[in-house]
Amino acid sequence: MTGAWPPPGTAEARAPHPADRGPLDIDTDLVRDWLVQFLREEIERRRGFRRVVVGLSGGVDSALTAALCAEALGSEAVLALLLPYRTSSPRSREHALLVAGEFGIPTRTIDVTRAVDGYLDEFEPGAGGHRRGNVAARQRMIVLFDQAFKLSALPVGTGNKSERLLGYYTWHADDSPPVNPLGDLFKSQVWALARAVGVPAEVVDKPATADLIQGQTDEDDLGVAYPEADLILHHLISGRGPDDLVEAGFERKKVELVAERLESTHWKRHLPTVAMLSPTAIGEWYLRPVDY
Amino acid sequence: MPLDIAIAQFRPSKGDLDATLDGCAGIIRRAVRSEPRPRLIVFPETALTGYFLEGGVREQAIPAPELFEALNARAGDAADGLDVAIGFYERDATGIYNSALYATLGPGGGILHVHRKVFLATYGVFQEERFVEAGAGIRAFDAPPGRTALLICEDGFHSVSGTLAALDGASIILILSASPARGAAPGAGVPGNVVRWGALASAIAAEHGVFVIVSQLVGFEGGKGFAGGSAAYDPHGHRLLAGPLWEEALLPVRVDLDEAARARTEEPLFSDLERSWTRLLVNSPGSGVRRPAPDGE
Numbered sequence: 001m002t003g004a005w006p007p008p009g010t011a012e013a014r015a016p017h018p019a020d021r022g023p024l025d026i027d028t029d030l031v032r033d034w035l036v037q038f039l040r041e042e043i044e045r046r047r048g049f050r051r052v053v054v055g056l057s058g059g060v061d062s063a064l065t066a067a068l069c070a071e072a073l074g075s076e077a078v079l080a081l082l083l084p085y086r087t088s089s090p091r092s093r094e095h096a097l098l099v100a101g102e103f104g105i106p107t108r109t110i111d112v113t114r115a116v117d118g119y120l121d122e123f124e125p126g127a128g129g130h131r132r133g134n135v136a137a138r139q140r141m142i143v144l145f146d147q148a149f150k151l152s153a154l155p156v157g158t159g160n161k162s163e164r165l166l167g168y169y170t171w172h173a174d175d176s177p178p179v180n181p182l183g184d185l186f187k188s189q190v191w192a193l194a195r196a197v198g199v200p201a202e203v204v205d206k207p208a209t210a211d212l213i214q215g216q217t218d219e220d221d222l223g224v225a226y227p228e229a230d231l232i233l234h235h236l237i238s239g240r241g242p243d244d245l246v247e248a249g250f251e252r253k254k255v256e257l258v259a260e261r262l263e264s265t266h267w268k269r270h271l272p273t274v275a276m277l278s279p280t281a282i283g284e285w286y287l288r289p290v291d292y
Numbered sequence: 293m294p295l296d297i298a299i300a301q302f303r304p305s306k307g308d309l310d311a312t313l314d315g316c317a318g319i320i321r322r323a324v325r326s327e328p329r330p331r332l333i334v335f336p337e338t339a340l341t342g343y344f345l346e347g348g349v350r351e352q353a354i355p356a357p358e359l360f361e362a363l364n365a366r367a368g369d370a371a372d373g374l375d376v377a378i379g380f381y382e383r384d385a386t387g388i389y390n391s392a393l394y395a396t397l398g399p400g401g402g403i404l405h406v407h408r409k410v411f412l413a414t415y416g417v418f419q420e421e422r423f424v425e426a427g428a429g430i431r432a433f434d435a436p437p438g439r440t441a442l443l444i445c446e447d448g449f450h451s452v453s454g455t456l457a458a459l460d461g462a463s464i465i466l467i468l469s470a471s472p473a474r475g476a477a478p479g480a481g482v483p484g485n486v487v488r489w490g491a492l493a494s495a496i497a498a499e500h501g502v503f504v505i506v507s508q509l510v511g512f513e514g515g516k517g518f519a520g521g522s523a524a525y526d527p528h529g530h531r532l533l534a535g536p537l538w539e540e541a542l543l544p545v546r547v548d549l550d551e552a553a554r555a556r557t558e559e560p561l562f563s564d565l566e567r568s569w570t571r572l573l574v575n576s577p578g579s580g581v582r583r584p585a586p587d588g589e
Contacts, residue, residue, distance in 0.1 A: 027478045034473065034483070034517060037538040041512040046306075287346035290514045292307050 016235045016248040021227070023234050026189050028196035032068070035181045039072035042179045043154055046291045051153035055144050056080035056100060056107065057211060058092030061182055062158040063099040063203050064194040068181055069156055071197075075104040081147060083140040086113040087132075087214050095203045102200055108147075112139045133212025137170035144177070154179060162187040162226055165233050166258070167265025168210075168218065175268075186230035222261070224254045232258045293550055295437045295464075298323045298330035299543040301522045301535045303511035306342035309352065313340070316378065317366030320397075323542060324370045330544065331437050336468050336509040336522075337379035337409075337445050338390065343470040344513045345381065349423045353383035356406045360395050372398030375435060377442060377507075379468040382406065387425040392442040392468045394435060405433040407442035411450055417472060417516060432460035438549050445469040448492055448506075451499075458500035458562060459569060463527075463552045465502050467493065470509040473519035482537060486521035490531065498529025500565070501556035503547050510540055527555035 043049050052073065054066045069078045080100050084093060093109075100107045116136050120127050127135070141155075148155045157177035161184055163169050182190055187208065194204045208218040208226065219225050224232075232255055235245055242259045246252045267273075271283070280286050300319050305311035316335065323333050337343065340359065341352040354362075359380055367374070374397045382391035390409040395401060408427025412420035430453055432441040441457030441464075448454070448467045457465050475484020489506060497504040504525040509518040522535035524545040535543050556562050574581050 025478050026476045027481065030481060030483070031476045033538065034476065034519075038512055038515070038517055041517075042515065046512070288348050289344050289346050292345065292348050 016231075016240055016245055016250070018228075018231070018249050018251075021188075021231060023238075024186060024188055024230055026185075026192060028193050031185070031189075031193055032071075032197060035068050036072045039069055039156075039179070039181055042291075043073065043156075047154060047178075049152070049154040051077045051079065051151055052156045053079045053081055053144055053148045053151065053153045054156050054158065055083055055140055056096040056105075057083075057158075058089075058095035058099075058203070059208060059211070060194050060199060060204050061160050061190055063095075063199045064190055064197060065156055065158040065181060066099060066105055067103045067194075067197050067199060070103045070105055076106065078105045079147070079151065079153065080105045080107045081144060082107055082109040083112050083143055084109070085111075085116055085132075085136045085212075088211055089209075089214070092211050095200075095206075098200050099203060102198065110143050110147075112136060112143060115139050115142075129213040133210065134170045134173070136212060137173035141173045141176050156180065157183070159183055160187050160190050161185055162230055162233065164269060165237065165265075166222060166229065166261045167268045168222060168261075169268075171268050186234065187226040188230045223257050228254055229258050233262065236262060293438075293548065295332070295547050295549055296328045296330045297437075297505060297524070297545050297547060298326070298333045299505060299507045299522045299524065299533075299535065299541075299545065300333055300335045300339075301508055301510055301520045301539070301541040301543060302335050302339050303509070303518075303540050304339055304342045306511075306513060307345070307348065307352065309340065309354070313362050313366055316340070316363065317368075319542060320363070320367045320371050320374065320376065324374055326542070326544065328544075328546070330374070332375040332377065332435075334466050334468070334505050334507040335376070335378040336507040337392070337470040338381065338509065339378050339468075340380035342511070342513055343472075343509060343518070344516065346419070346423060349381045349388050353381035353388045355384055356380075356382055356391065356393050356403055359393055360403050363395070364397055364401075367397055369398075373401070374398075375404075375437065377466050377468065379444060379470070381424065382408065388423070389427060390420060390424050390444060391427070392444055392466075394433070394440065394442060394466075396436065404435055405431075405440075405442065407431075407444065409444035409447060410453070411446040413446045430456040430460075432457055432462035435464075438463050440464045440466060443467045445471060448489075448496065451496070454496035454500055454502075454504075455565065458502055459566065463502055463549060464547070465496060465504050467504060467506045469506055470518055472516040482521055483519050486519055486537070489521065490523060493523060493525050494529040494531065497525035497527055498555075498559075499561055501527040501552050501559070501562050503527060503549075503552065505545070508535065510538060527552045528558075 056062045116139050144155045155177040157180035159174050160182045242255045245255045377394045379392045382389045392407045394405040395403045410427045414421040439461045441462035471485045473483035480487045493504045493506050506523045508520050508522040510520040524532040
């Protein structure tokens with residue numbers, strides 16, 4: 001329990017350096033326990049739910065989320081929903097089933113192709129991959145929330161801090177479940193925790209992909225690898241400016257790319273903007289916490 | 293003189309005063325049945341309501357006498373003579389405060405002291421100044437176990453708070469805290485804020501030769517986790533116990549109040565402070581006293 005202050009490895013004790021990944025190091029045992037307690041309290045104690053539904057994509061974020069939910073609530077209390085679209089990689093399904101098997105989590109597959117294409121084919125046949133990806137992501141949330149309602153379960157989100165800070169997700173889709181255990185963990189921290197929890201290596205070590213467009217990877221989309229982006233993001237949101245990081249040896253192009261994504265997506269991390277007309281405007285004057 | 297204290301690392305039923313008071317009473321009844329029976333039980337900051345209430349403090353704040361009566365009514369006869377320190381949002385004619393009550397339960401008891409948090413945390417995740425008023429000062433008071441002072445969370449982050457409490461004669465400082473967990477760097481095995489609390493409380497104890505008891509809230513509120521990790525320190529700054537993480541716990545600790553005098557004799561930092569305090573104040577910036585210019589100016 002005791003130790004020097006600041007503890008070794010804390011961000012506060014370090015100046016930025018591209019080779020110093022220490023600020024992102026986490027005690028995986030501590031974080032695992034922390035998040036399991038978080039899930040128990042926020043799902044069972046605060047909200048009174050006994051079951052959860054998680055969209056299991058075959059990627060590491062949803063795999064880790066499902067594993068933590070199984071540890072917190074018991075694997076039978078978790079339903080993993082596999083929600084493929086016709087362009088989804090078959091490998092994603094294989095990996096989702098591998099994860100479900102590893103943690104003893106029941107699954108159900110609901111193909112969203114007809115729901116997505118029913119809208120797009122009839123009304124927007126020319127929609128490109130990006131739009132199709134967004135429609136599929138929102139359709140998955142329709143299924144997730146409906147299944148949750150049917151089962152008296154709570155949908156659990158899987159988005160990580162890197163995606164949230166880079167705005168790399170579909171607004172009001174991936175970010176919509178009411179409880180999210182990974183939202184304050186960078187992608188590289190998710191990888192570390194996933195390994196510690198026992199997520200299969202095939203899932204942890206493969207290139208991250210939203211799998212919304214065939215062949216896409218997150219890092220191709222973003223133009224920077226997560227380990228670099230995470231470190232730059234960490235320093236930017238800890239109060240360092242882009243010029244500070246370039247001076248410390250970070251590559252200017254990548255710093256600017258990450259900073260631009262961060263600065264242009266603040267809106268995406270907020271609820272919709274509401275016109276304030278009164279001194280009782282909700283969330284502005286009338287302030288009550290989410291669990292009150 | 294030995295003194296048995298119980299630290300109640302506690303999780304309130306947020307926003308449900310009756311349920312939380314019942315929970316407090318249950319812990320009190322459990323404490324007084326334990327052997328040895330504690331003389332004092334220490335609950336954390338905002339134990340009565342949970343910490344993050346925002347504007348909900350208007351609905352949840354109650355007057356100190358009402359809290360005392362509610363605890364007395366629920367705790368039962370077996371708790372007569374037990375001292376209780378407990379954090380709550382306090383309402384009186386002047387405003388709403390983040391306060392700590394110290395009282396002796398039972399018909400012969402009563403409220404001995406109410407401390408109102410002086411240093412209101414208003415940064416990052418904290419918004420206290422927006423919803424509650426600041427307390428005016430830090431004073432020790434004569435409690436049956438010994439002269440005692442109460443601090444609430446950020447009060448303990450300012451070294452002057454422990455100094456004022458000690459100068460007012462406290463030999464026991466009770467710190468009631470609700471500290472949201474943050475920081476998961478490898479090395480300590482506990483969140484960074486728990487490490488920091490250990491350093492702070494140990495330093496207060498060792499500098500002033502006092503016992504320091506830290507009672508921490510547990511539970512999650514809107515994603516923010518109160519990790520626990522309550523602790524007690526002797527007047528040398530040595531840790532006497534460490535509470536668990538994330539769980540409620542009733543933590544017994546026996547302190548020997550005579551140890552404070554021994555610690556102060558071994559390392560007379562406190563007497564040095566007492567001798568120098570007035571002079572330091574007079575010569576401090578803002579004292580209004582014009583300091584003589586150095587020679588040659």
